[in-house]
Amino acid sequence: MTEQDFSRRLEHEVAAWLQESLITDAQAKTLLERYGGAAPPERRTLAGTLAFMGAILLGIGVIVFFASNWQSMPSWSKLALIFASVILSYVAGYRLRYGGTTFQGTGDALLFLGALLYGAGLFLIAQGYHVNAAEPFLLLLWIVGVLPLAYLLHSRAMVVLSLLILCIALGWETSRWLDDFDSWHEVPSVFLVFGCLLYALGNLQSRLKATRLYQQPFCVMGLWILMGALFLKTFPDNQHLKFALPLNVPEGAVLRFWGLAGLALVIALASLSLRRSSAQSRAEDGSLLFLVSLGCALFYYQGGGTALAIFINLILLSVILGVIALGGAYREKGRVNAGFFYFGLLVVARYFDWFWELLNRSLFFMGAGVLLIGGGMILEKKRRQTLNLMQTKEEGAL
């Protein structure tokens, strides 16, 4: 077992011990500090979970209230309300979380609410000045404000929020550049490379003690995005264009794509160079570099008909199997769930592709029903078996 594997295992165990109340927060921290593990994940109690849900609902409520009453409120009161709500949320959250009270979960929720209100405030100010809708710049300002705070507070929720905002920003930016019908064939390539970038960032952070906590959100979100992008490329209809350079894609979009791909490659290589050598990690890093290269190739060379579709299907299948295997090895449920989800999606999509023309409609729908019910049960059983196997291995190792 390498040192990194040990740290990862220890973090997992410490989280489980905390959950079972075998050790206290302070003991968990001491243990992890002694062996170089990342800070323990926050224990989410029922009260904390409810407080988080409350924060999200409150945030949505405030956004809707401001949005629907914006014109009937005087300018100064709008601005005062926005600023006051952000400040109040952060100050109250900080006091509850770090003030030695027993409402740490509520404090976390209020800090998260502050991040939501900050974003809402940006959009409401922009609304007051009629800044264009779907403006990615506003989302970037949101991330610039929230991400440093997420790292300071060790808040996975804020990191996930920032990554979601980044995804939306990339979607808006991409739709501005690639809004012609022909250009839409390039969109999955952009998101494939973006998913690889997030995954590589997650891997890179796992190498550093201070940032190891954020590996999982980056990697799992990266996996969902890159597998989704590959899935969109698995349809034969998408491959009808001839091999050609993307003439319909504006120069600015091509430059930006290369910037994104270059960044993904650099981060993946940096992660590779910092990694301790093991067959598993080499396979993981090698696959990542291959997928970035595949994204670049697909951006330039569209088409190849059925042959390319079959090739992409095989690639996605390999990625899915690799993700499930890695999820088992790392004992991460997020990866296992993502792998099983895309496996089911792939099977259903291919069924619709291949049998729509071959079978008569009644047989087709009956088959689809059987596939969804039976296949769903089998997949769920396999997923649970994998998760149980992970748990048994952990207990056996103890």
Next chain:
Amino acid sequence: MNTFKGRFFTLVCLQLFVMASLIVVKQITLRTGERILLKAIPVDPRELFRGDYVALSYEISHIPRWTWGAGAFQKGDTVYVTLQREGRFWVAQSADKSPPEKGVLFLQGRVAQVVMEPAPPSASKSSDITLSNGRANVASRTTEKQVKEIAVEYGIESYFLPTKQAEEMGRIQRGTDRRLIADVVVDSGGHAVLRGVLTEKGKPKLEY
């Protein structure tokens, strides 16, 4: 400042600073810029995140090819559109990749689309028409395209307003003889802020 508390409140202040900056930048344009009227057309209402809004297009959103000299615009390019007053309204006089000299009113925009059209017949390439088995075959006919105009966005294409007013604007769009007029402020750097939208006979509906 080096304490955890200090770093936390510094980052909170950074967020407040970002929000305040957004206000200050727009206020500077509003206070130092020149007010102009532009002919506007509502395009597509509603945005879920920010309540109701009307997507606006302007006469100056479509810049015909003759307004710029040599060189080609591409999607995403920054474009500087010099404005000229015609009666109450301002129209596009010329477009360029660099800002005009001082003292000239202009808008800074971004090329959203390059609109093409078939070139005149003289510029088209046609293959020979051949006779085969008594039938005329046109083997291939390649028509070259040329730039017709560029569609430009100035950052003033969304107008947020209450639902009822949005519906009213929708009615205007659907065929009454009332036109929409945009009340816009433009600063010396070509940045624009939409102050309000009024109908031909009305007053500005909204001011910030």
